[in-house]
Every structure is written in C-alpha cells, then in structure tokens.
Amino acid sequence: xxxxxxxxxxxxxxxxxxxxxxxxxxxxxxxxxxxxxxxxxxxxxxxxxxxxxxxxxxxxxxxxxxxxxxxxxxxxxxxxxxxxxxxxxxxxxxxxxxxxxxxxxxxxxxxxxxxxxxxxxxxxxxxxxxxxxxxxxxxxxxxxxxxxxxxxxxxxxxxxxxxxxxxxxxxxxxxxxxxxxxxxxxxxxxxxxxxxxxxxxxxxxxxxxxxxxxxxxxxxxxxxxxx
Amino acid sequence: xxxxxxxxxxxxxxxxxxxxxxxxxxxxxxxxxxxxxxxxxxxxxxxxxxxxxxxxxxxxxxxxxxxxxxxxxxxxxxxxxxxxxxxxxxxxxxxxxxxxxxxxxxxxxxxxxxxxxxxxxxxxxxxxxxxxxxxxxxxxxxxxxxxxxxxxxxxxxxxxxxxxxxxxxxxxxxxxxxxxxxxxxxxxxxxxxxxxxxxxxxxxxxxxxxxxxxxxxxxxxxxxxxxxxxxxxxxxxxxxxxxxxxxxxxxxxxxxxxxxxxxxxxxxxxxxxxxxxxxxxxxxxxxxxxxxxxxxxxxxxxxxxxxxxxxxxxxxxxxxxxxxxxxxxxxxxxxxxxxxxxxxxxxxxxxxxxxxxxxxxxxxxxxxxxxxxxxxxxxxxxxxxxxxxxxxxxxxxxxxxxxxxxxxxxxxxxxxxxxxxx
Numbered sequence: 001x002x003x004x005x006x007x008x009x010x011x012x013x014x015x016x017x018x019x020x021x022x023x024x025x026x027x028x029x030x031x032x033x034x035x036x037x038x039x040x041x042x043x044x045x046x047x048x049x050x051x052x053x054x055x056x057x058x059x060x061x062x063x064x065x066x067x068x069x070x071x072x073x074x075x076x077x078x079x080x081x082x083x084x085x086x087x088x089x090x091x092x093x094x095x096x097x098x099x100x101x102x103x104x105x106x107x108x109x110x111x112x113x114x115x116x117x118x119x120x121x122x123x124x125x126x127x128x129x130x131x132x133x134x135x136x137x138x139x140x141x142x143x144x145x146x147x148x149x150x151x152x153x154x155x156x157x158x159x160x161x162x163x164x165x166x167x168x169x170x171x172x173x174x175x176x177x178x179x180x181x182x183x184x185x186x187x188x189x190x191x192x193x194x195x196x197x198x199x200x201x202x203x204x205x206x207x208x209x210x211x212x213x214x215x216x217x218x219x220x221x222x223x224x225x226x227x
Numbered sequence: 228x229x230x231x232x233x234x235x236x237x238x239x240x241x242x243x244x245x246x247x248x249x250x251x252x253x254x255x256x257x258x259x260x261x262x263x264x265x266x267x268x269x270x271x272x273x274x275x276x277x278x279x280x281x282x283x284x285x286x287x288x289x290x291x292x293x294x295x296x297x298x299x300x301x302x303x304x305x306x307x308x309x310x311x312x313x314x315x316x317x318x319x320x321x322x323x324x325x326x327x328x329x330x331x332x333x334x335x336x337x338x339x340x341x342x343x344x345x346x347x348x349x350x351x352x353x354x355x356x357x358x359x360x361x362x363x364x365x366x367x368x369x370x371x372x373x374x375x376x377x378x379x380x381x382x383x384x385x386x387x388x389x390x391x392x393x394x395x396x397x398x399x400x401x402x403x404x405x406x407x408x409x410x411x412x413x414x415x416x417x418x419x420x421x422x423x424x425x426x427x428x429x430x431x432x433x434x435x436x437x438x439x440x441x442x443x444x445x446x447x448x449x450x451x452x453x454x455x456x457x458x459x460x461x462x463x464x465x466x467x468x469x470x471x472x473x474x475x476x477x478x479x480x481x482x483x484x485x486x487x488x489x490x491x492x493x494x495x496x497x498x499x500x501x502x503x504x505x506x507x508x509x510x511x512x513x514x515x516x517x518x519x520x521x522x523x524x525x526x527x528x529x530x531x532x533x534x535x536x537x538x539x540x541x542x543x544x545x546x547x548x549x550x551x552x553x554x555x556x557x558x559x560x561x562x563x564x565x566x567x568x569x570x571x572x573x574x575x576x577x578x579x580x581x582x583x584x585x586x587x588x589x590x591x592x593x594x595x596x597x598x599x600x601x602x603x604x605x606x607x608x609x610x611x612x613x614x615x616x617x618x619x620x621x622x623x624x625x626x627x628x629x630x631x632x633x634x635x636x637x638x639x640x641x642x643x644x645x646x647x648x649x
Contacts, residue, residue, distance in 0.1 A: 030258055035250040039499035042505070042621055043548050063278030066573040067339045071268050078341075079265065138264040141279040147262055201302065202261050205342060212259035213343030217251045223496060225572060226546030227338065 004181040008190040015192030022199025029206060043224030056217020057210055058227050074132060077125050084122030086159065088115055093169035112169050119158055126155050147202040153197050156190035163187070234316045234639050237360040241319055245293040253352060254342040255587050257294045259425060260284055264366035266346060269339035269577050272329045272510060275595035280563040283336035283346045286336060289314035290353040308597060316360070316370025323362050326353055328589035331580030333541035338572055345358045347546070350581075354458030359618035364586045375462055379449030381417035389446045390420055391427065398428035401435060404410075406442035412479040412508075413443050414450035414470060416487040416617040426617065427486065427646035430513065434483075436647055439526050441483075447473030450484050451618070452493035464501045471498060481509045483516055486544030486640050488616040495547065510542060513640050514615045518552040521559045529646040536609035537564060538600065538623070538636065539574035540616030553615050560642055565609040576613075579622025590625075597626030604634060615639040 001007075002082045025058050047055070063075045068109035089095060100106040130151055164183045178184055199205065249257070267273040267282040279285070295311045296302060305311050305356075334347035335382045363371070377383040382390060385529050391402040403409070411433065419426040427443075434441045447469040454463030470618060474482050484490045491512045499506050520526035535557060544550045549570050557564050569575050578596030585590045598625065604612050614620055623636040 010318045024298040026258075030254045031251060033298070036250040036252070038496075038500070039504065040496045041499070041509075046548075056237075056343055060341055063341075064573065065263065066569060067268055074263065074265070089287070114450060135278040136264065138267040138282050139309075142262045142264060142282055144262070144284050148317045190394050193336065196391070203263050205259055207344050208255065208259040212255045215255055216337065216343040216352070216527065219252070219345065219348075220546075225545065226548075226550070 002181060002185075003158065004178060004188070006186040007192070011192050012063055012188060016202070019195035019198050023204065027211075030208075031211070038222055040222070040226050042222050045225050047221050049218045049221070052221025053148040054212035055221065056213045059217075060213045062208070077128050077132070080223035081122050081125035081129065084118045085127060085154070085158075088122060088161070089119040091118070094172055109169065115169075116159060116162075118166070119162055122156050122163070126151065126158070129162040141207055145171060149197060150201045150203050152191070154203070155192045157187060157194055160187040160190045213222060231489045233422075237362075238316045238319070240295065240312075241356040241362070242293055242314070244359040245290055245353070246297045248352040248355060251300040252345070253349060254294070254298065256342075256346075256349060257287075257291050258299070259342040259344055260291075261342060263341065265339050265341060266336035266344075268400035269335045269504070271331075271333075271578060271596045271599060272592060275599055276592070278323065281504055283330070283350075284344070286322070287346065287349050287353060288328055289318050290332055290349065290356070293356075306485050307435070309538045319357060319360055319362050322362060323357060323364070323606035326357055327364050327367065327581075328352060328392075328583065330587055331541065331576045331578065331583050331594055333576035333580050335541070335576065336634075337513055337574065338545065349489060351455075351458070352635065354456075355441050355460055356458070358458035363457050364582075364588065366588075367453075367582050369463060370453050370585060371457050371459055372451045374449075374466065379417065379420070380451070380453050380623040381420040381449060384445035384448065387420075387443065387448055390424065391422045391443060394427045395431070395501040398425060398432075400428050402427060402431045405444055406440070406477065408478050409440045409442040410479055411439055411481045411483050412447065412470070412474040412477065412491070412586075413441050413483045414448055415443070416451045416490060416622055417449060418617050420449070423617065423620075424639060426638060428641060429638070429640050430483070430485070432468075432644045432647065433517070433526065433640070435522070437520060437645050442477065444473045444474070444477065447471075448610040449486045450482075450490035450494060453582070454492060455489055455493035455561055456498070463497070467494060467498045467501050471495065471506065471508060472503070479508060481511055483536070484510065484512045485622075486513050486615050486617045486638055488540040488618060491547050492542040493607055495578060502550065508625050512541060512547070512549060512615075514549050517556050517640065517643050518549075521556060526643070528560055528643055529648055531611075531642070531646060533563070533611055534609040535562040535567050535611035535613050536567055536607040537570070538567070538577060538604075538612070538614040538619055539572075540581055540614060540619045541571055541574075541576050543573065543615055545572045556643065557613065562611065562613070565607045567603045567607055573604070575621040577616075577622040579618060584622045584625075593622065594626060594629060597623065598630070601626065601630065601632055601634075611622045613637045613639055613642065 091108035092115045096106055096109050133143055164187050240426040266284050270283050292311050292314050328348050332347045332350055338345045386405045391404045395402040432455050435597050452463055452466045494510045513542040612634050620636045
C-alpha cells in the first residue's frame with residue numbers, strides 16, 4: 001500500500017472520524033450543560049427567541065461602523081481568509097470530485113484562476129494574521145498555543161495544495177491515475193491533521209459561532225435591545 | 228487555620244462558585260473565543276490607556292481556565308495532560324483589579340464581539356467566585372457589609388421616615404412612607420437618600436401629579452443592589468426579596484425603580500431568578516414609567532426648546548432596552564437631541580458602572596474614561612447634557628469637578644418634574 005492509498009484510506013477515515021465524533025462530543029457536551037432559564041417578563045413587543053437568535057447570527061456577519069475605524073484592517077483580513085478558504089474548499093473542481101466520491105454530492109466548480117487567486121490571497125491573509133498575532137500587544141497578551149497550531153494547520157493544506165497544482169482541473173480530472181502521488185498524499189495528510197485538530201481547538205468556532213451569537217441574541221431581544 | 232490553609236479554602240470556594248456558573252450559555256461563550264482582540268477596541272479602559280491587560284476577554288482568563296479544567300467537554304483530558312494551569316489564589320488576587328476596577332460590566336465588548344460572547348455577563352459570573360474567595364476591593368466589601376446590616380448602603384430603614392420628611396419639607400412635596408396599602412412601591416438609589424434628595428422629591432412630584440396611591444417603605448427602599456455589582460449572590464437575593472416582599476405586603480402591583488442602572492439590571496432582569504416563577508409585581512424603571520405616562524397623556528410637560536445630548540446608561544440602554552423610551556421623553560420635553568458620536572447600544576459607559584464609581588482606587592482610571600465622554604459631549608455642541616442614571620450622574624459630576632467642567636449631567640426625571648404642566 002503506497003502513501004497515497006494510506007492517506008486516502010485509513011488515515012482519512014481516522015481523521016474524518018475524529019472530526020465528526022470529536023465535534024459532536026464537544027457540541028453535545030456544551031449543550032447538555034445546565035440551562036438557567038430567564039424567568040423575567042419579556043419586554044412588550046420583543047421578538048420571539050428564534051427571531052432574536054437569527055437576527056444576532058446574521059448581524060454578526062458584518063462589522064459595526066462604530067468599531068470599524070480602529071479595527072478595519074483586522075476585520076477585513078478576517079473576511080478575506082474566511083471567504084478565500086470557503087471558495088478554495090468548495091469551489092475547486094478536484095475538491096468537488098473528492099467530495100462527490102465520498103458523499104455523492106456535487107456542484108459546479110469555479111474557474112481555476114479564481115481558485116489560484118483565492119488560495120494565494122488566503123495564504124497572504126493568513127500570514128498577515130500571524131504577523132498581527134505576533135506583534136499586536138493585545139493579541140500577544142491573549143494568544144495561546146491553540147492560535148498558532150490552528151493557524152498552522154489551516155495554512156498547511158493551502159500551501160501543500162498549491163504545491164500539487166501543476167495542471168488545470170480539467171487535465172487532472174480527465175486522467176484516471178494520479179501522477180503526483182507523493183505531493184497529493186502530503187496534501188491529504190495536512191488536511192487530515194486539520195480534521196484531527198478541529199474539535200479540540202478554536203477551529204470549532206465554525207460551528208459554535210451559531211450558538212454563541214444566538215444565545216446572546218435571545219438574551220438581548222428578550223430585553224428589547226436592538227443589536 | 229494557617230494562612231496557607233485559609234488560602235486553599237478561599238480558592239476552593241472560588242472554584243466551586245465558578246463551576247456552578249457554567250451553564251449552557253456561559254459554556255458556549257467560554258468555548259467560542261477566537262482571540263481576535265476586537266473586544267479591546269470596544270473597552271473604554273483599553274481605549275483610554277492603551278494597556279493590553281484591559282482587553283475584556285483577558286479579564287476572564289482565570290474563569291476560563293477554571294472552565295476548561297473543570298467543566299469543558301475535554302476537562303478530564305485537560306487535567307490529565309496538564310494542558311491548562313489551575314488558577315491559584317495569587318492569580319485571582321492579580322485579576323481582582325481587572326474584574327472590579329477596570330470593568331464596569333457595561334457590555335460594549337459584548338456588542339463588538341464577532342462571536343457574540345457576552346463578556347459582561349461572564350465578568351459578573353466571575354465576580355461571584357471572587358466574592359466567595361473574599362477578593363473584592365475593600366471599599367466594595369465595606370458597602371457589602373453595610374448593606375447586609377441595613378438592606379441599604381446609604382442608611383438603615385429606621386432613618387427613612389426622617390429622610391423623607393426632611394426632603395418633603397425642603398421641596399414642598401408630600402412623600403408617603405410606610406403606608407399599609409399602595410399601588411406603587413417607590414424605591415431609591417443610595418445617593419438619593421443622602422446628597423441627592425431632590426430626586427426623591429421629583430419622583431414624588433410626578434407621582435402626586437398623576438394621583439396614584441404610592442409609598443416608600445422602610446422594609447424595602449434601596450433598589451441599587453450592591454450584591455449584583457459585588458458578586459454577592461446571597462445579598463443580591465436578600466435585597467431583591469426585600470423589595471418584592473414589601474410590594475406584596477402592601478398590595479402594590481408595581482415596583483418603581485429609581486434612575487439607577489444596576490438597580491434595573493438586578494431587579495428587572497434578575498429578580499425572577501430568586502422566585503423561580505413569574506413575579507407577582509411589575510418592575511419598571513423611572514424612564515419607562517415617564518415614557519408611558521407621557522404616551523398615555525397622563526403627564527404633560529413644558530417644551531424646553533433647547534439642544535441636548537444624552538448619555539445612555541449601559542444597564543438601562545445597552546443591556547436594558549430603553550434606548551427609545553429616553554429619547555421619546557426628551558422629545559416630549561422639546562429638547563432637540565444631538566446624539567453623542569457613540570450612543571445607544573454602542574455608547575460609551577460613564578466609567579463608573581459595576582461598582583467602579585464607589586471603588587476609590589479606580590479613580591484615576593475612571594477619570595481617563597470621563598475625559599473621553601467629556602470630549603464627546605463638547606463635540607456635540609448641545610446646550611444641555613442629560614442622562615437617566617444617578618450613578619452615571621455621580622461619576623460624571625466627580626469628573627466634572629476634577630476638571631472644572633461646567634456642564635452638569637442633568638436627570639431626565641428632574642427635567643420632567645421641573646417642567647410639569649397641568
């Protein structure tokens with residue numbers, strides 16, 4: 001069994017299992033914590049809990065102008081690498097083919113140049129994020145190992161993915177065998193590292209943001225506060 | 228008991244309290260931080276000092292460590308591998324300044340957080356453990372002891388009739404005290420029982436004007452719940468119960484809160500917690516009371532016809548939902564509102580909330596925040612400066628005095644009372 005077969009087979013299965021089970025464990029354990037219901041009377045005319053939660057989730061998607069002046073670069077950088085990562089992961093034709101093999105789901109791919117640009121911009125954006133983290137006094141004060149590990153494990157698949165890209169998607173997908181087995185295996189292994197780390201570190205915010213914002217939205221809308 | 232053993236007991240009490248706070252919402256919020264640091268840019272203490280230790284999420288570090296070790300989904304793994312250091316008593320002592328002196332629980336950071344983490348609420352929960360460990364600033368501890376004895380930080384209930392009688396005589400209004408039956412139980416903030424008795428007279432003027440049965444009462448009169456700020460849950464419960472039990476005893480259907488932000492936070496949103504069921508009375512802040520009376524046509528006021536700016540008290544507006552109510556009252560008064568650059572849910576705190584106003588050692592820090600507020604008020608160009616929280620007014624008055632600033636923060640209630648028409 002060659003390294004690519006192992007990376008595509010048992011190690012991928014392991015990574016996926018840790019990702020799914022670990023994420024579920026963390027999420028369920030949090031949601032099973034004791035609930036402390038708010039028994040105070042709701043503000044007259046306040047929206048429903050669901051509406052309050054959804055509003056807060058949606059409102060959190062864009063920055064407030066009141067805080068924008070001092071945080072504009074950091075905020076924009078956050079948008080850049082999040083959007084870049086989503087585009088690369090879900091828009092690149094070989095990734096869609098990979099997901100299709102696993103799940104049977106597929107969707108139209110984005111053009112290769114868009115993907116190369118997205119990956120390149122994401123890498124630059126992540127480097128900028130690291131620069132902030134290592135130089136900004138606030139970020140230096142609050143950062144811990146999770147920040148560096150998570151940063152590295154997000155960057156690695158991008159870099160190793162770029163290293164594999166030597167041909168267009170059409171050419172890669174038309175071929176019935178992989179010619180860059182080693183580099184592709186490395187790319188997959190970095191993805192698997194990311195999957196294994198995901199439930200344990202701050203990358204879980206990809207799921208948690210929904211609940212965290214929603215809980216605050218419920219609390220504030222109950223009081224008639226318009227966030 | 229040796230000091231080391233005593234330290235262990237205090238630490239254990241803090242940890243036990245911390246763990247009891249980790250419900251689902253707190254857990255979600257403690258789990259969700261991505262350490263982006265945006266909360267710092269929302270905090271008046273960070274903005275005015277530039278000191279990274281005032282980053283709001285950093286103020287929660289020991290609380291967060293307690294969570295990760297004791298209650299998080301991977302807590303056994305965290306402990307077994309020693310991934311997170313257990314908070315020590317020395318850590319908690321070090322963090323006392325961050326949790327009490329440099330956090331007003333104003334919640335501006337909550338609004339700024341892209342993950343929606345309610346940092347202000349977490350600070351309040353962390354204070355519960357700090358109190359259990361005996362780690363609150365001495366001035367606040369003194370107030371706590373006073374309130375435990377008197378149910379008020381200002382005066383024992385026995386003195387209330389005399390205070391009210393004096394205020395009634397001074398301002399020429401009737402202020403009922405200890406009536407057996409009334410529809411509204413009226414409460415006060417501590418300063419109103421001392422230097423600011425005009426606020427009592429103003430409330431009386433409005434209530435007498437609309438002709439309702441109301442009273443103040445020795446058994447429950449001070450609404451500014453010092454237990455809420457200090458983290459003393461037992462006291463918070465006791466002070467809350469004193470108000471509600473008194474209201475029930477005299478058949479009141481409404482408890483009217485004074486112009487006090489933390490009174491509103493403690494009573495309006497947390498009182499039901501102690502009853503475990505719907506409250507038998509309605510709890511209402513002075514601002515919404517005035518707003519309702521004006522809207523119903525029961526209260527008519529002269530139009531002042533000047534420009535004014537408004538300081539939004541955090542617990543009443545950002546965490547209380549009364550942003551529009553205060554503005555409707557200002558409008559009824561014919562005041563042309565010129566908003567501060569930061570207002571409403573993103574307005575800056577006065578710098579004295581959460582007990583900081585009473586915490587003398589925090590005065591230099593508080594003063595820096597005042598300077599920022601002063602600049603915003605001056606930049607508005609408004610002729611009048613109004614707010615609806617007595618504690619904010621005291622904080623702003625102290626700042627104004629130190630800087631010889633001739634722009635007094637006026638009370639919304641006072642403006643209404645002074646401009647009543649038939």
